[in-house]
Amino acid sequence: MLLENFKEHLALSVRSIQWSYAIFWSTSSTQPGVLSWGEGYYNGDIKTRKTSQGVELNFDQIGLQRSEQLRELYKSLKAVEASPQTKRRSAALSPEDLTDTEWYYLVCMSFVFNIG
DSSP: OHHHHHHHHHHHHHHHHOOOOEEEEEESSSSSTTEEEEEEESSSSOSOOOOGGGOOOOOHHHHHHHHHHHHHHHHHHHHHHOOOTEEEEEEOOOGGOOHHHHHHHHHTTTTTEEOO
C-alpha cells in the first residue's frame, strides 16, 4: 500500500509541474554504496497507446499504466539479456512502440551510480 501511495504522489508531482518523467533513485539492496532505480513515473509523449483489455482509462490512470508497461518491458528485455536462449516474455509494449523519451526512461532503469 505504501508503494502505491508513493507512485500516486510521484505521479501527481510530475503532472503538476508538467515534466515528461521523474525518477526516484534509492540505495541498492544488492550493491552497497550504489544508487539504483527506485521508482519512476512517465508522463511524456506516447507513440502507441496500448491498454489492457480495452478498458477506458482517465488521464491519471494512463500515466500510471504507461509507467508500469515500461517497467514490464524493461524486465522482459533484461531477462532475455541474462539468458539469450529464453524467449522474451510477453509485455504490453514492444521496443517498436516507444518514443525517444520513453526509450530514455526505459534505459534509465539500468543505470546505477556510486554514492559520493
